[in-house]
Amino acid sequence: MSFGEYLKSCRLSSGQTQKDLAEKAGVTIPYISKLERGKEEPPSEETCIKLAAALNEDPYIMIVKAGKMPSDFQQVILNDQDAFNYLKRKSKARLAQGGN
Incomplete structure (x- = not known):
């Protein structure tokens, strides 16, 4: 599963729209869309932590899914x-x- 697929799955499981997630994580809607479609490189550790918090997910898993340590x-x-x-x-x- 790609990072984008993982992110989208987490977002849908949480019942959030791309807009909801973008607002909570402090990023833009187009950025979320590009991440989910694999049109953007996986985010930095800092952004992964924000996304994980917005999705109530484990930040370590989010970082590793982004291909980082x-x-x-x-x-x-x-x-x-x-x-x-x-x-x-x-x-x-x-x-x-x-x-x-």
Whole structure:
């Protein structure tokens, strides 16, 4: 599922129009429309957080669906060797199983 499809699904599930979402997230209606149609690159982390709040969704999921890594996740990975090693093991195991 693309980011746009995910965003539209969340918006429809919340019963909001593009106008509602745009107003709550502080963006324009055309921007929401372009995102949903895949005509705009996925938004920044900051905009993902605003969209998630407007949709009552998990901001971390929204950021990851946008193809980005939350900045606080990056800090944990860079500063916590145990967390880094865990993720590295999980990633290697998934690759070994033929996962994406």
